[in-house]
Each structure stands twice: as structure tokens, then as C-alpha cells.
Amino acid sequence: MKEYPFCDSYKIDITEIDGFDNLHEAHGIIEKAQERAAFLYGSSETHFLVNGSTCGILSAVSGSVKKNGKILMAANSHKSAFHALLLNCCKCEFIYPEINEEYEIAGGIHPSDVKKLLQKNPDTQAVFLTSPTYDGMISPVREIAEIVHSKGIVLIVDEAHGAHFGFYEPFIKAYGMRSSVQEGADIVIQSVHKTLPSYTQTALIHINGNLADRERIRRYLKIYQTSSPSYVLLGGIDRCMGILETEGQDLFIRWEKNIREFYKIREDLKHIKFLGDEVIGSSGIVGRDVGKFLFSMKNTTTNGVCMYDILREKYHIQLEMAAGNYCLAMSTFMDTEEGFRRLKEALIEIDSDLKGIETFHEKFKFLKMSKVYEIYEVQDFKTETALFRECKGRIAADFIYVYPPGIPMIVPGEEVDGDLIQSVEYMREQGLNVIGIEEGKFRILERQDNGI
Ligand SMILES: Cc1ncc(COP(=O)(O)O)c(C=O)c1O
Numbered sequence: 001m002k003e004y005p006f007c008d009s010y011k012i013d014i015t016e017i018d019g020f021d022n023l024h025e026a027h028g029i030i031e032k033a034q035e036r037a038a039f040l041y042g043s044s045e046t047h048f049l050v051n052g053s054t055c056g057i058l059s060a061v062s063g064s065v066k067k068n069g070k071i072l073m074a075a076n077s078h079k080s081a082f083h084a085l086l087l088n089c090c091k092c093e094f095i096y097p098e099i100n101e102e103y104e105i106a107g108g109i110h111p112s113d114v115k116k117l118l119q120k121n122p123d124t125q126a127v128f129l130t131s132p133t134y135d136g137m138i139s140p141v142r143e144i145a146e147i148v149h150s151k152g153i154v155l156i157v158d159e160a161h162g163a164h165f166g167f168y169e170p171f172i173k174a175y176g177m178r179s180s181v182q183e184g185a186d187i188v189i190q191s192v193h194k195t196l197p198s199y200t201q202t203a204l205i206h207i208n209g210n211l212a213d214r215e216r217i218r219r220y221l222k223i224y225q226t227s228s229p230s231y232v233l234l235g236g237i238d239r240c241m242g243i244l245e246t247e248g249q250d251l252f253i254r255w256e257k258n259i260r261e262f263y264k265i266r267e268d269l270k271h272i273k274f275l276g277d278e279v280i281g282s283s284g285i286v287g288r289d290v291g292k293f294l295f296s297m298k299n300t301t302t303n304g305v306c307m308y309d310i311l312r313e314k315y316h317i318q319l320e321m322a323a324g325n326y327c328l329a330m331s332t333f334m335d336t337e338e339g340f341r342r343l344k345e346a347l348i349e350i351d352s353d354l355k356g357i358e359t360f361h362e363k364f365k366f367l368k369m370s371k372v373y374e375i376y377e378v379q380d381f382k383t384e385t386a387l388f389r390e391c392k393g394r395i396a397a398d399f400i401y402v403y404p405p406g407i408p409m410i411v412p413g414e415e416v417d418g419d420l421i422q423s424v425e426y427m428r429e430q431g432l433n434v435i436g437i438e439e440g441k442f443r444i445l446e447r448q449d450n451g452i
Contacts, residue, residue, distance in 0.1 A: 176287020
């Protein structure tokens with residue numbers, strides 16, 4: 001951002017003084033700024049968010065599903081979506097994404113699964129999915145939107161990782177990087193801070209069509225956002241919109257050039273498998289974020305965590321995350337040619353030291369836990385802690401997730417089973433950051449409350 005100096009942040013760190021509008025009742029400069037963002041994304045209504053996509057997701061769910069109402073939600077959703085279920089007392093049916101076996105990642109959500117589940121659950125009030133996924137995989141949002149709309153309900157898309165989608169034609173054509181706003185979703189939430197030059201915590205919510213209860217969503221935005229929104233953050237979002245508007249195309253062209261050059265290493269890597277376009281068209285994936293780089297270490301002498309550590313410690317390159325068998329790097333249009341070159345050289349050097357070995361891999365699957373209570377129901381139950389490995393058959397009072405990405409493996413109200421214990425223990429052995437278990441212990445419901 002050195003090329004884009006911002007003014008002294010203290011000078012603009014004002015509050016709702018005269019002439020400077022109010023995010024919660026925008027009728028002046030903030031309204032204008034939001035209108036520019038709406039225009040850029042082709043949305044009919046856009047709000048700036050200063051509490052991240054998190055508050056957009058909480059507001060979208062609370063604004064679309066009545067208390068004790070039902071939502072159909074992708075099981076690979078971010079923890080904020082599960083928190084929305086808790087806060088709004090929602091009943092939930094999960095939709096499971098397809099699995100890409102090759103890379104051991106979640107693929108897309110299949111429209112026919114949405115259709116079946118909606119037929120089975122006619123009382124559903126909204127459908128929620130994440131596209132692109134944390135790994136950059138895109139679901140067929142347009143097809144899903146049509147199915148959801150045929151039932152007269154809204155489709156909410158967590159596009160936290162896709163604020164840069166829809167702007168650059170070559171990326172849209174080659175990789176399907178369209179924004180869900182253009183694909184017909186009713187409510188779309190994007191973290192501008194993740195993939196665009198904008199301050200941490202900044203995000204957008206877009207509302208379109210006539211199915212969403214706009215008034216109710218706006219009411220929740222007032223509840224879930226601070227009453228003192230930072231003008232530094234708001235100014236940062238507007239500045240980011242300005243960069244997109246005036247220089248976006250040039251920046252995308254530079255980025256595309258760097259990316260094209262970078263992908264050439266796929267031919268040089270002998271052991272590390274670098275995910276490419278072959279995933280499009282399989283496992284429910286209709287497109288991918290070409291700026292996300294996924295390196296699989298399957299059948300090599302290393303794993304995702306070691307690779308992540310080597311890149312950081314030896315080459316001073318910070319990746320986005322590590323999983324058991326892969327790691328993920330993120331690039332944006334602000335990355336320099338030097339950055340791409342350094343990552344390329346590091347990967348080639350590491351790859352030349354690796355050996356290919358046939359390693360045993362358990363078939364990757366999405367664990368489907370059985371639900372005993374809804375998340376919100378367990379909040380008032382008595383709880384206790386126990387060694388996690390001895391929790392088989394007990395009911396979770398807490399979430400367990402690996403962070404990043406923050407996608408829960410079990411949520412409160414679900415029953416712990418042997419597969420989960422094995423999977424979590426394996427992840428802990430691999431050195432992943434497993435949240436929810438402390439010193440080997442997990443919070444579960446006391447026996448008298450769950451009748452077991
Ligand atoms: C898929 C997804 N949705 C939502 C969020 C929440 O975004 P924010 O950090 O902007 O609140 C994240 C954060 O990592 C995410 O990965």
C-alpha cells in the first residue's frame with residue numbers, strides 16, 4: 001500500500017459530527033459512498049460493515065429467519081454462521097458439500113441436494129452457503145438461487161473470500177469468478193479486508209431482489225454493529241472502492257500476469273501437487289479463485305504443516321493456512337512480482353528436496369455428526385469437562401474447529417463419536433490449531449440434562 005498513501009488516521013478519526021453522516025442512518029456522505037459501492041458491484045443496496053463479514057452474516061440470518069424458524073445451511077460454513085443460529089434460535093438442516101478426493105477439500109454444493117432438502121423441509125425460511133470456500137472453490141450459485149427462489153425464500157451467500165469477484169472479465173470467463181450478486185443471490189456478504197486493499201474488519205453486505213426483508217436486516221445491522229463505527233475503517237472501505245473504480249483494471253491485469261507466470265511452476269514441481277483448473281467441473285465445483293494457491297503434499301515425505309513452517313521460517317513467506325495434507329497461499333492484486341518470484345523459488349527448492357512415497361491416506365470425508373439438540377437449546381444446560389478422548393457418546397456443549405479456517409467439526413448439541421475423536425486427535429498430532437479442546441479436555445453436557 002506504499003504507493004497509496006492514506007491521510008493521517010488520527011485526523012479522520014471523527015465521530016458522527018455535523019456534516020459527516022451516520023452509518024446507522026445514512027443520508028449524506030456515507031450514503032453516497034455506499035451507493036458507489038452498490039454501483040460497482042451491481043447491487044441495489046449495499047451497506048458498509050465495520051465488524052467484518054461476521055456482523056453481516058449474523059444480520060443476514062437474523063433478518064431472514066424468524067426465531068425458532070428453520071434454515072438450510074452448508075455444513076462447511078464459518079463459525080459466525082453457527083453463532084447466528086445460536087443467537088437467533090434457529091433450527092438447522094445441514095447441506096453437505098461434495099468432496100474433492102484428490103485434494104481432500106470441500107467442493108461445491110450440489111443444486112440437486114438443495115432441491116431434495118427443500119422438498120424434505122418445506123418449512124425452511126432461508127438457504128445459506130459459502131462460495132467461494134476458504135480454499136477458493138465456487139458453487140453453482142445461479143442454479144441454486146433459482147431453486148431457492150422457486151420456494152419463495154432467500155439465498156444468503158457468504159462470499160467473504162470473494163470481494164474481488166465480478167470485476168475482471170478474463171477471470172470471470174476463465175475461472176467463473178462471478179460475484180453471487182450477479183448470480184442472483186438475495187444477500188451477499190464480502191470481507192473487503194481479505195482480498196482487497198482495505199483495513200481489517202471492513203466488509204460489505206449486498207441485498208437484492210424482493211424476497212429479502214430489507215427492513216429487518218437493516219435493523220439487525222444496527223444491533224450487531226458498534227454504535228460508534230470507525231471513520232478510519234469507513235474511509236478505508238471508500239478508498240478501496242475508489243482504487244477499484246479508478247485503477248482496478250490495471251491492478252487486475254498486473255495480477256493476472258503474475259499469476260500466469262506463477263502457475264508455470266506446476267510443470268516444474270515433481271512432488272508437490274499444485275491445484276489447477278482440473279478441479280472445475282468435478283465435485284460440484286463450477287469455478288475457482290485463481291489467486292488462491294493450494295499445494296498438496298500427499299504422497300511426499302512432508303505434510304501441510306511442515307511445508308507451512310518451512311516457508312515461514314526459512315523463506316519468510318507467510319501462508320494463509322495449513323491442513324493435514326495441504327497448505328494454502330493467498331495472493332491479491334496488491335502483491336508484487338518479487339513476492340510471486342520468492343514463493344516460486346522457495347517451492348522449487350523445497351520440492352527438489354522432497355521424495356515421493358506412497359503414504360497411507362484414510363479416505364477423506366466430511367464427518368456427519370448426529371444432532372441431539374439445536375445449538376441454541378444447549379446454552380442453558382449444565383455442562384462439565386472431560387478428557388476428549390473419553391467423550392464418545394457424550395453431547396457437545398462447545399464447538400471444535402481448526403483455525404484457520406474456523407469451520408466447526410462439531411457444534412453444541414451434537415453427539416461425539418469415535419470418528420471425530422480419531423480425526424481431532426490426528427489433527428492435534430499434526431500440529432494444527434484445534435480450538436475447543438484445552439489440555440485434552442472438552443466441554444460436554446452433564447448427563448442428567450441429556451438423559452444419557
Ligand atoms: C468463509 C468465511 N466467512 C466469514 C468470515 C468472517 O469474516 P470477518 O473476519 O470479515 O468477520 C470468515 C473469516 O475468516 C470466513 O473465512
